[in-house]
Amino acid sequence: MQLFKTFFVTILCLAILAGCSTSEGIKVSNVDEFNAAVKQAQPGDVIVLAAGVWNNAELKFTAHGTAEQPVKLTVEKKGAVTLEGQSRINLSGEYLIVEGLVFKNGYSPTSEVISFKKKKGVYANNSRVTECVIDNYNGPERFETNTWIAIYGKNNRVDHCYLVDKRNIGVTMTVRMVDELCRENNHRIDHNYFGYRQNLGANGGETLRLGTSHYSLSTCGTTVENNYFEYCDGEHEIISNKSCGNKFLNNTFMECRGTLTYRHGNDNVAEGNVFLGNGKEHTGGIRIINKRNKAINNYFADLTGYRFRGALVIMNGVPNSAINRYHQVDGGVFTNNTFVNCDHVQLCAGSDDERSAIPINSLIENNVFLHEGRDDIFTIYDDISGIEFKNNFVANNIITNKLAVTKVNLAAVKNENGIYQIKGDGLNGAGSSVTKAPANADNTGVNWYSKELRNRDFGTGKQIVVKPGLNTLQEAYSQSASGDVLVLSEAGDYAMEKKFEISHPISIVSAEGIDKPRLLSSKQEMFTIQNGGSLQLKGVEINGEMSPDLTGNCIVSTSHYSMNCNYKLFVEDCDVKNLDVNKFFDFLRSYKSTHADTVMIKDCAFDNLTGHVLRLDNETDDRGIFNAEYVILENSTFKNVEGTVLDLYRGGTDESTFGPTLKVNACQLVNVGNGKRNKENGSMMIHGVQVCHINNTSFEESKPLNLYLTNGEPITKITDCDFNKSSIVFNNKEFEVENVTIDGVKKNLRQL
Numbered sequence: 001m002q003l004f005k006t007f008f009v010t011i012l013c014l015a016i017l018a019g020c021s022t023s024e025g026i027k028v029s030n031v032d033e034f035n036a037a038v039k040q041a042q043p044g045d046v047i048v049l050a051a052g053v054w055n056n057a058e059l060k061f062t063a064h065g066t067a068e069q070p071v072k073l074t075v076e077k078k079g080a081v082t083l084e085g086q087s088r089i090n091l092s093g094e095y096l097i098v099e100g101l102v103f104k105n106g107y108s109p110t111s112e113v114i115s116f117k118k119k120k121g122v123y124a125n126n127s128r129v130t131e132c133v134i135d136n137y138n139g140p141e142r143f144e145t146n147t148w149i150a151i152y153g154k155n156n157r158v159d160h161c162y163l164v165d166k167r168n169i170g171v172t173m174t175v176r177m178v179d180e181l182c183r184e185n186n187h188r189i190d191h192n193y194f195g196y197r198q199n200l201g202a203n204g205g206e207t208l209r210l211g212t213s214h215y216s217l218s219t220c221g222t223t224v225e226n227n228y229f230e231y232c233d234g235e236h237e238i239i240s241n242k243s244c245g246n247k248f249l250n251n252t253f254m255e256c257r258g259t260l261t262y263r264h265g266n267d268n269v270a271e272g273n274v275f276l277g278n279g280k281e282h283t284g285g286i287r288i289i290n291k292r293n294k295a296i297n298n299y300f301a302d303l304t305g306y307r308f309r310g311a312l313v314i315m316n317g318v319p320n321s322a323i324n325r326y327h328q329v330d331g332g333v334f335t336n337n338t339f340v341n342c343d344h345v346q347l348c349a350g351s352d353d354e355r356s357a358i359p360i361n362s363l364i365e366n367n368v369f370l371h372e373g374r375d376d377i378f379t380i381y382d383d384i385s386g387i388e389f390k391n392n393f394v395a396n397n398i399i400t401n402k403l404a405v406t407k408v409n410l411a412a413v414k415n416e417n418g419i420y421q422i423k424g425d426g427l428n429g430a431g432s433s434v435t436k437a438p439a440n441a442d443n444t445g446v447n448w449y450s451k452e453l454r455n456r457d458f459g460t461g462k463q464i465v466v467k468p469g470l471n472t473l474q475e476a477y478s479q480s481a482s483g484d485v486l487v488l489s490e491a492g493d494y495a496m497e498k499k500f501e502i503s504h505p506i507s508i509v510s511a512e513g514i515d516k517p518r519l520l521s522s523k524q525e526m527f528t529i530q531n532g533g534s535l536q537l538k539g540v541e542i543n544g545e546m547s548p549d550l551t552g553n554c555i556v557s558t559s560h561y562s563m564n565c566n567y568k569l570f571v572e573d574c575d576v577k578n579l580d581v582n583k584f585f586d587f588l589r590s591y592k593s594t595h596a597d598t599v600m601i602k603d604c605a606f607d608n609l610t611g612h613v614l615r616l617d618n619e620t621d622d623r624g625i626f627n628a629e630y631v632i633l634e635n636s637t638f639k640n641v642e643g644t645v646l647d648l649y650r651g652g653t654d655e656s657t658f659g660p661t662l663k664v665n666a667c668q669l670v671n672v673g674n675g676k677r678n679k680e681n682g683s684m685m686i687h688g689v690q691v692c693h694i695n696n697t698s699f700e701e702s703k704p705l706n707l708y709l710t711n712g713e714p715i716t717k718i719t720d721c722d723f724n725k726s727s728i729v730f731n732n733k734e735f736e737v738e739n740v741t742i743d744g745v746k747k748n749l750r751q752l
């Protein structure tokens with residue numbers, strides 16, 4: 001047999017000429033050689049991709065191995081074979097192994113990079129994808145859907161992969177259940193490292209999804225275990241479970257925004273998982289919907305998320321729900337979980353006129369809740385009589401209202417693995433037995449690929465000194481790298497007569513102790529933030545007097561095209577003036593399919609603009625997409641602005657996003673919004689913002705603060721504000737107002 005095989009391989013080698021068999025396998029150097037090797041492949045064959053860059057390689061790996069002798073595709077040297085451009089791979093057949101592929105510097109033009117499917121109805125079974133890397137393999141269009149790994153068929157395994165920096169809409173990894181050949185699939189997804197995924201600012205940023213609502217009452221039967229999820233911030237479903245009979249075992253969620261969500265489907269179990277929030281905003285645990293879903297022996301620590309991102313969220317359902325809405329929680333079981341310093345446990349979450357079906361036949365038993373900094377962790381939105389509480393313990397300080405739980409003295413002490421161990425009398429075996437995070441950066445993914453983050457933050461690079469003059473700033477920028485600081489060493493004019501396009505994070509900062517240097521430009525846009533760019537301006541004067549007399553100038557623009565990388569704009573200690581050489585001179589103008597992580601204006605003085613200060617209102621399709629996650633206005637004055645200080649728009653009723661969040665503190669608006677070209681009835685137009693806090697701010701002789709609060713349960717607080725010849729317009733929903741003065745009349749109103 002062995003003799004035959006050697007003979008066969010020799011013939012094969014001759015037959016395909018270029019491909020060459022070695023003791024390690026059949027080495028191939030291009031797609032034609034690969035195809036020839038695949039065509040001849042027999043059980044036990046190993047096909048080896050030669051080291052180097054494989055550009056635009058569409059690998060169709062169709063073969064039939066056996067359990068004892070699979071057909072394997074591997075690489076000459078791990079890390080030395082990269083698939084770039086428009087490369088992808090499709091597996092079909094039986095008993096295949098794919099190992100060591102790295103996808104980077106490109107994207108798949110079809111929707112799946114690694115697919116266990118050749119075509120509809122033709123899948124791979126009993127196959128394995130192991131030690132593969134997909135790194136920032138994203139198309140330029142932010143909202144063109146793309147999936148990195150799609151698992152079809154049955155009995156497949158994806159393990160030890162490293163998936164990092166997904167930026168486009170679309171799940172990172174998914175189990176598809178499109179027909180019978182893909183259900184009751186017994187797949188295993190284990191020991192993968194799901195790395196950083198930026199906030200998408202829209203629905204469709206899930207890291208892992210099992211099934212879809214359409215087939216959600218069918219059994220999927222996939223096991224997801226020992227995976228490490230790190231900074232997976234795409235949207236509020238880190239994992240979206242949309243099928244029945246899945247297991248989530250011993251996974252670690254490190255500072256991920258969102259929850260493991262039992263969105264659709266029944267009879268799923270989560271056991272031994274560890275959720276570590278470290279106090280990061282919007283970090284959550286498990287969200288429960290549907291029948292007989294379980295959470296057993298999980299550990300939750302330092303999670304801050306509220307509402308649908310709570311540490312434990314048990315939802316209300318919709319009576320006779322459509323398959324894509326919310327089925328009632330029935331038979332839920334939540335036992336032996338430990339919650340330490342988690343801010344929110346939400347019962348009957350989402351209760352409203354539509355979601356009126358309360359949880360029934362459910363059990364919460366042997367859990368422990370402790371919070372060292374907060375008393376008020378339980379929120380009960382509706383009738384909890386369908387949930388039985390047995391043998392649950394809470395720390396003495398926790399407010400329990402009508403919950404049938406036992407108050408005891410509890411203390412949390414971190415062990416050598418950083419896991420809180422709970423000390424207390426009479427706990428009786430309640431709580432989680434977890435003593436360490438089961439999965440981490442070292443025991444998941446691959447050990448031969450760099451995990452260093454590429455895009456550096458402001459001020460983390462070197463300093464470059466810049467002198468006044470013409471285009472000196474652009475020249476300095478052209479020498480800079482990510483995170484560098486351009487230090488303007490002298491007062492004077494820094495004039496720009498060329499386009500200034502920013503493609504990496506850069507700071508432009510005045511030296512200490514000098515008068516504010518002046519930035520001027522003869523271009524319509526002083527700065528254009530391109531994909532990958534971010535801008536910090538500090539201690540400078542920004543003056544519009546050299547700008548051209550053209551309609552539609554601005555100081556900062558985003559790319560006019562889609563940006564798949566979020567950006568930041570920080571403006572600190574700056575004077576912005578004379579943006580009035582023409583009509584509609586804005587400060588920041590954003591475009592569709594762009595998203596700011598943060599736009600911050602701090603300690604600044606704006607005077608004399610014919611346009612708007614911040615235009616973040618270009619996602620008008622009402623699909624829950626918006627232009628900025630955080631907008632922060634702090635200790636700044638805005639005078640004689642013909643347009644608005646802020647246009648921030650999020651439309652639609654989707655509930656998948658965290659933001660936008662707006663914080664305004666200690667600002668002064670004088671004569672804002674009164675220009676005849678300002679068609680908005682407002683000095684600030686705030687639409688669909690999820691968290692809005694405006695504090696200690698005055699509006700004088702300005703158009704109203706205009707709030708239109710749409711979906712979800714937006715938090716809106718207007719405190720210590722003064723309106724003089726100005727007002728507030730509330731369009732709907734509830735909000736809080738405290739210590740607000742309108743034309744000299746003090747108003748303390750709640751729920752107007």
Ligand code: CA
Pocket residue numbers: 203204205206235237240656
């Ligand atoms: Ca979603």
